[in-house]
Amino acid sequence: MTCSPLSARARAAALSLLTLLALLLAPLAAAQVDPVTAATARLIKAEREVRSVDGALDLSTDREARDSLRERVNAAREDAAAAADDLTDQLALVDARAAQLGPAAAGEAPDLAAQRARLARQRTAIDSNSKRGRLIAVEAQQLVEEIDRTEAEQFSQTIAAHVPSPLSPGFWGAVLQAAPRDLRRIEVVVTLATRQLAAGWRAAPVWPALLGLLLALAIAVPGRAAAVRIGLRFLIDDAPGHRVRRSGNAIWRVLVGTLTPLLASFALVQGLRWAGLVPTAVNGLADTFVQASSFAGFTVAVTGAVLMRHQPSWRVAPIADDVAARLRPFSWLLAAVAFLSITVNAFNQMVGASAAALSATQVLVALLHLLILAAALVALGRLRAARAEDEQAPARAGLGAASLVAWTVVVVATFALLLGYVGLASFIVRIVAWATVLGCATFLLMAAIDDVATTVFARDGGLGRTLSRALGVRGALIEQFGVLASGVLRLTLALFALGLLFSPFNGGNGVGALVSRLGTLAQGVQVGGIAISPGTILRGVVVLFIGLALVRGFMRWLEQRYLPATDLDGSGRNSVSLVARYVGVALAVIWALASLGIGVERIALLLSALSVGIGFGLQAITSNFVSGLILLAERPIKIGDWIRVGTDEGDVKRISVRSTEIALADHSTLIVPNSELITKSVLNKTLASPLGRIQVQFSVPLESDADKVRAIVAQAFADESAILDDPAPAIFIDSIADGRIFFNCFAHVGSPRAAYGARSAVFTVLLRRFREEGMELGTVPQRLELLSRDPAKGSERVETPDGEPRSSV
Structure with a gap:
């Protein structure tokens, strides 16, 4: 039996379909x-x-x-x-x-048992x-x-590690004793390198080395200058906003100052290698030369971008011109010492220097660092002293504390070096040098992030207008997003920089592991499951100090950066700032207690135990505290309001969680507990409206022309600049009695604080105009009536001031 061509083609198609299906299902089957x-x-x-x-x-x-x-x-x-x-x-x-x-049962099925x-x-x-x-x-x-x-x-x-003091003869005696062997090692390396260099000079062409040298010179001198000019021209023409141009110029200078020595040194070394003029023995030293050149260039560039000595208008940091000029040479010295330290350490490792030679190198490098730091501190101290004598400017506590810490570091490192703890002194000075360079770079990046974020998300910028028109987003929200984005990015950068602080020193692992081990060793007496020891107490104090410093930095950012970008008024900002400050301090205290081993549950138990005593013994303080929170939340009284408490009235200057400060007219300050403002009546003249009102009351004789009086008063109101046209002044005849017409007039001023002066000026004008018009201005004259009863007539006898009797039944 033969198959038809149609059936053969059908079987072939079916086989192809099965093959394709198998290929498609193969990954699925493999995945299962x-x-x-x-x-x-x-x-x-x-x-x-x-x-x-x-x-x-x-x-x-x-x-x-x-x-x-x-x-x-x-x-x-x-x-x-x-x-x-x-x-x-x-x-x-x-x-x-x-x-x-x-559960298993007797006589169950075999398949179930299996x-x-x-x-x-x-x-x-x-x-x-x-x-x-x-x-x-x-x-x-x-x-x-x-x-x-x-x-x-x-x-x-x-x-x-402890070695003999560098001031003792034993230290230098060990160096001199190991010097012959070190010199022989250097001689061996130099001889081997010289032979390889001579062989390469004879065998390979020299033009790659010359080309590398020329390229390095071109990159280092004219190339760097051209790159700086091109970047500056681009920033001036195309960068939006002065702040972005300023920070962009600083970042560009750092990039150029770092890449040009890196590329120049790389071109020089690579040209020598292409020419065969880099011996194998010094190959690692050549790579170290490139690394040292780039790091020295980065040090000079980043410190120069912060100081900006020759372009003070482009300076990002708030540094005076004389300070920048005085500190700039020290940045070059710091870069030179860093280059020398890196290359000398690589050379010592290459030749296998002795321990005495390594110690001597560490001593010299640490001494150079200490001299640079001490000289910089002395220069800054002289500048501060001269400025205080010339300008009588108050010294800033932050700078004084920083100088004290820096001098403490110098003294500690010097004593460690003199006592023979060379490794400790070297570690301290290297940390300080690296922290200076890293701090400058972090500051520039933070400034650039803040400038870009706040400029891009400005309410009057291109993106801000687009978001406002397309999505209906309020301008304040756009600026708030920019400030928040800047804060998040800057915080991330700060954490990253903190992680990089110990990176050149064993990757930070040795430091972190040492700290963790010291933490485990600092165990003292156990009291209620809590370890009480000097180390624990010190850790708690340090954590509290760090927490309060973080709270202070956050409050500075909140008050100076975020809150001004919102639509809140001064009182609202004060409320948010106070609540954030107290919450931050509470969190810092809880963090410090947690570092002592006191858990949150123990803190809650302690607070619950103290709540009864707080309720009875500190009832007034608690009442004021709660009242302060109510004032900050409901805001019936705000900073800048004009209020009256009892018989005193004035401007609200400060609202805290315990009391409120009111500035009175006699320049004194009235401190009112917050509970008084919550539980008693307080007159707030600016709560509903910022306007003030004046009231003028007087009377004229009945025969006076009332329309003319109204015109005089209206003109007096119109001539007074403090009186507003809207709402318009109002003049009313209040009553007619005892032969006089009583007027009651009202006008509005921009603030209740201007009402008294405007009212006095209006009275002055009215007195002058009525005197010119011959009108009597005053109130109803007082009259004394004496009442007596006549027993015979059964009526009252009234004696008027004229002495004429008048009978009254």
Whole structure:
């Protein structure tokens, strides 16, 4: 039997369709791997990685190797923990299926018994692997702690190493004793390098070296100047806003100042290598030369961008011209010492210098750093003293505290150096130098972030107008978003900079591990589960100080940056500022107590125990505190309001959570407890409206022309500049009695504070005009009536001031 061509083509099409379907379903089938099998495979891989790292730690490894091992064991720990979690989930599923089967019964079906046995075996295997994963994670964490402990021990040995004092003959005697061997090592390296250099000079062409030298000179001198001019021209022509141009110029100068020495040194070294003029022995020193040149260039550029000595109008930092001019040479000296330190250390490692030579190098480098820092502090002190004598300007407490801290660092490092703790002194001065450079860079980046964020999200900017028109977003919200974005980015940058502070010094791991180990050693007496020791108390004080400093910085940002971008008035800003300040201080105190080992539950228990005593003993203070919170929340009285409390009235100057300060007219200050403002009547003249009203009352004789009187009063109101046209003045005839016409007139002024002066001016004009018109201006004359009763007539006898009797029944 033969097949027709049509059936053959149908079978071929069906086969092709099945093949395509199999190819499409293959990834899906591969993806549906048993979770238990996948988790077990991850556990096996993580265990192998942990065993490999454990074996590698048996060998003496350097810093880079330990960092690599830490990353590997951390990854293995995370894999093991994740696999154990997955197995725990699968174990829960197996338990759920076993629960569905119910308890075993006698004479149950064989398939149910077999399924129950299979589930039991699965549960045993999964539970065993889950515990195994937890154990692997624990072992990996122990390896991480061992690596950190090793680095902490090495770091502590470095900074605690003691050598003879540099002032003693023994120190320099050791240097002189090791000098012959060090000189022979240098001679060996120099001889080998000279031979390779001579061989390369004869064998390779010289033009790549000359080309590299010319390219380096072109990049370092005219290239740098051209790059600065191009960037400045672009910023002047195209950058929006003065602040963005200023910060952009600083950042561009840092980039140019860092990249030009990097590229120039790289071109020089690469040209020498292409020419075969870099011996193998000094190959590492050549790379170090490039690194040292770039770091020195970065140091000069970032400090120069902060000081901006020759362009004070482009300066970002609030630094005076004389201070910038005096500090600029020290930045060059700092860069030179950094370049010298990096290259000399690399040279010592290359030649294998002795310990005495290394100690002498550390002493010289630390001494140079200390001299630069001390000279800079002396120069700043002289400038402050001269400025205080010339301008009689008050000294700023922050600068004084910073100078005191800097001098303390100099004194401590000097004593450590003189006592023979060379490693500690070297660590201190390097931290100070790196913190100075890093602080300058962080400050410039923060200024640039703030300038860009606040300029882009300005309400009158292009983006702000677009958002307002397209989405109906208020301008204040746009500016608030810019300020908040700036704050978040600057905080992130500050945290990143804090992480980089110890990066050149063993990656920060040795320092952090040392601090953590010192924390575990600072254990004292246990009182109620809380460790009381000098270290604990010191940690609490330091944490409280840091917390209060953070609160102060946050309040400065809130009051100077964020609140001005809102639509709140001065009183609203004050309310937000006060609440934020007290909340921040409370959080700082709680943080300090938590650092002492006092948990939040203990703090809550303490507060609940003290609540009864606070309620009775501090009732008045508590009442004022709660009243202050009500004032800040409801704002019936705001800063700047004119209020009357009892017989005193004045302007509200300050509202705190305990009391309110009112400035009276005699320049004194009335301090009123907040409970008085809540529980008693207070007249707020500016709460509903900022306007003030004056009232003028007088009388004229009955025969006077009332229309003419109204015209005189209206003209007096119109001539007074303090009186407003809207609302318009009002003139009323209040009554007619005793032969006189009584007028009651009202007018409005811009503020209640202007009412008294405007009323006095109107009275002055009215007195003059009525005198000119011959009208009598006054009130009803007082009349005394004496009443007596005549017994005979049964009537009252009234004696008037004229002496004429008048009878009254």
